[in-house]
Amino acid sequence: MSSQTTVTQNTTSGKSGDKVFKGLAYGAGIMILVALAAVTLFLLVRAMPLLTGSQKANEDTIVSFTGGQAHNFLQYVGPLVFGTILISALALLLAFPISVGIALFISHYAPRKLSTALSYVVDLLAAIPSVIYGLWGGIVLVPHITGFWKWVAQYLGWIPLFKGPAADPSRTVGTVSVVLAVMILPIITSVARDIFLQAPRLQQEAALAMGATKWEMIKLAVLPFGRSGLISASMLGLGRALGETMAVLMILSPGMSYSVKLLQASQNQSIAANIAAQFPEANDLGVSTLIATGLVLFLITFLVNFIARKITEKARA
Amino acid sequence: MSDSHPTIDFDKFKPTRSYIAARKRKDWTMRVFIIAAFVIALIPLVSVLWTTISSGVARLNLNFLSYNMSGVVGGNATPSGGYGGIVHAIIGTLLVTLGSMIISIPLGLMCAVYLVEYSHNGGLARAIGLLVDVMSGIPSIVAGLFAYALFNTLVGPGTVNGFVGSVALSLLMIPTVVKTSEEMLKIVPNDLREAAYALGVTKQRTITKIVLRTALPGIVSGVILAIARVIGETAPLLIAAGFISTTNLNLFSGRMTTLPVYVYQEYSQGLATCSATALQATPPCLPQIRMERAWAAALVLIIIVLLLNLIGRLVAKLFAVKTEN
Numbered sequence: 001m002s003s004q005t006t007v008t009q010n011t012t013s014g015k016s017g018d019k020v021f022k023g024l025a026y027g028a029g030i031m032i033l034v035a036l037a038a039v040t041l042f043l044l045v046r047a048m049p050l051l052t053g054s055q056k057a058n059e060d061t062i063v064s065f066t067g068g069q070a071h072n073f074l075q076y077v078g079p080l081v082f083g084t085i086l087i088s089a090l091a092l093l094l095a096f097p098i099s100v101g102i103a104l105f106i107s108h109y110a111p112r113k114l115s116t117a118l119s120y121v122v123d124l125l126a127a128i129p130s131v132i133y134g135l136w137g138g139i140v141l142v143p144h145i146t147g148f149w150k151w152v153a154q155y156l157g158w159i160p161l162f163k164g165p166a167a168d169p170s171r172t173v174g175t176v177s178v179v180l181a182v183m184i185l186p187i188i189t190s191v192a193r194d195i196f197l198q199a200p201r202l203q204q205e206a207a208l209a210m211g212a213t214k215w216e217m218i219k220l221a222v223l224p225f226g227r228s229g230l231i232s233a234s235m236l237g238l239g240r241a242l243g244e245t246m247a248v249l250m251i252l253s254p255g256m257s258y259s260v261k262l263l264q265a266s267q268n269q270s271i272a273a274n275i276a277a278q279f280p281e282a283n284d285l286g287v288s289t290l291i292a293t294g295l296v297l298f299l300i301t302f303l304v305n306f307i308a309r310k311i312t313e314k315a316r317a
Numbered sequence: 318m319s320d321s322h323p324t325i326d327f328d329k330f331k332p333t334r335s336y337i338a339a340r341k342r343k344d345w346t347m348r349v350f351i352i353a354a355f356v357i358a359l360i361p362l363v364s365v366l367w368t369t370i371s372s373g374v375a376r377l378n379l380n381f382l383s384y385n386m387s388g389v390v391g392g393n394a395t396p397s398g399g400y401g402g403i404v405h406a407i408i409g410t411l412l413v414t415l416g417s418m419i420i421s422i423p424l425g426l427m428c429a430v431y432l433v434e435y436s437h438n439g440g441l442a443r444a445i446g447l448l449v450d451v452m453s454g455i456p457s458i459v460a461g462l463f464a465y466a467l468f469n470t471l472v473g474p475g476t477v478n479g480f481v482g483s484v485a486l487s488l489l490m491i492p493t494v495v496k497t498s499e500e501m502l503k504i505v506p507n508d509l510r511e512a513a514y515a516l517g518v519t520k521q522r523t524i525t526k527i528v529l530r531t532a533l534p535g536i537v538s539g540v541i542l543a544i545a546r547v548i549g550e551t552a553p554l555l556i557a558a559g560f561i562s563t564t565n566l567n568l569f570s571g572r573m574t575t576l577p578v579y580v581y582q583e584y585s586q587g588l589a590t591c592s593a594t595a596l597q598a599t600p601p602c603l604p605q606i607r608m609e610r611a612w613a614a615a616l617v618l619i620i621i622v623l624l625l626n627l628i629g630r631l632v633a634k635l636f637a638v639k640t641e642n
Binding site: 014015017018020021022024025026027028029030031032033035036038039042043045046097098099100101102104105109118121122123124125127128129130131132133134135136138139140141182185189213214215216218239242243244245246249250272275276279280284287290291294295297298301302304305306309 | 340341343344347348350351352353354355357358359361362364365368369423424425426427428430431432434435436441442444445447448449450451452453454455456457458459460462463465466467469470474488491495518519520521522524525545546548549550551552555556577580581584585608611612615618619622623626
């Protein structure tokens, strides 16, 4: 930018500089379009051999990836999609009530001075790199949470989700969702907090004046106002959880089934973690297969983010 | 019912004592739940920070910061007296991040300039706005796959180097830069632009000399926060930049280790095997060494990320331009 300015300063009028600068700005805008088109295009091109290439070779690749459990792409990607959605949905389920609680605490319960400090703490949680969450989950959380999962399996084992025996070490979907919940917590919290702070003051004061308790005031005047915002916030969180690689890769003991046994090891695997795990050893066709699963992931996150955006737009209108 | 003055029994409308008590109880329950939610969220944060610091400090010394991993075998000590280090990963992280900054900052900034100053909210601007949103939702591993696919198609098969990683990271960085810069440009008061135009200043000079200069602290802070976000990315670099144990200073050729990838690699290799004699040697062979290295590298990474966050916030606070509202 600064070189741009020095060039134009030498000319008598800024007209040409004006044009160049406008062109640059337009170009940058169009580059965004091009970049996203390129992402889709290059991924499609690299995934192409899966459709056009020899079906026998494709089958061999997938069989070698899964140890004979899957024979075509749909059989391969199906359990992965299921695992991805299961892990993310669980993480969202765990994170959502806590995030809303924290957001309400910051916006309505904590003293003003404290609430800015608390916002920083939440931001800090968002700043920690995912690989460190993975490391922490794998080394610290897994041994500590195993006892808890065993207790759950013993007393709640009649619910199919918590069917025992709980794995030890608990490198399971349950543990992974706890870590993912921690990771998406700050995203949901920060959006929810902003929305709760915007809730109309007059209505809140009116509710209090009518004798409502604080919780009733929140239920009557704050939560209804924030409903669509909360939905889009949780969609954003879900989008983040769907694409999370490292925490899943470093904690989960992977499997390829449609199982919902949260406490048993080797049941599910997510698309992102599967790509990272298989990529280093994959051959050319293997890379194509993995890129195709990446495209599926891209499609899922795109849909989730798109829905989130539509909901916020509707709320604004 | 012919009586024109019905007698109203107001006592009927009085809430019962138990009802009031129930409402109060509910209020308290929710208060406790909300405070508990906050405490629950603090547990992992404190635990992550504490374990990283306490486990990382053990291996974090000058030797660790000044050597790379070449010549490190299992848990054995190197001739320098240490157990390998992360200098190659630090250099890799800096170079890859620098590469992605060079791509994404000008592009993101100019895109924001276009959106705020030139687009007049036309169709193209709305399309770009939507796509920036889509881009910010791209899973990081897909960004890595894209960079890999791009360079493999254009340059040649098996192209894995630092710059491929930079491209992957810039895909993740651009949306953040665009969004924060856009916000910052929007809050520059219109009076400033109009005053400049009234003096006959060209649009380009108005933007570079007045609008961008006014918004600079906010933009710098946004960019630093964006850097802090991508510097901890692991998955895309695992695919695009690879892993190597020696120091690579060339961004455009050869694999390049970055700090997050280093943490992952050390973690995934598990315990080192040590023979009985090696365990007794001085300095001894340490079976746990890889975890210790992973924690120490994680500590360095966390320090870098938190410092960047701190600087970003300070810049925003200290140099903020006072606007009328």
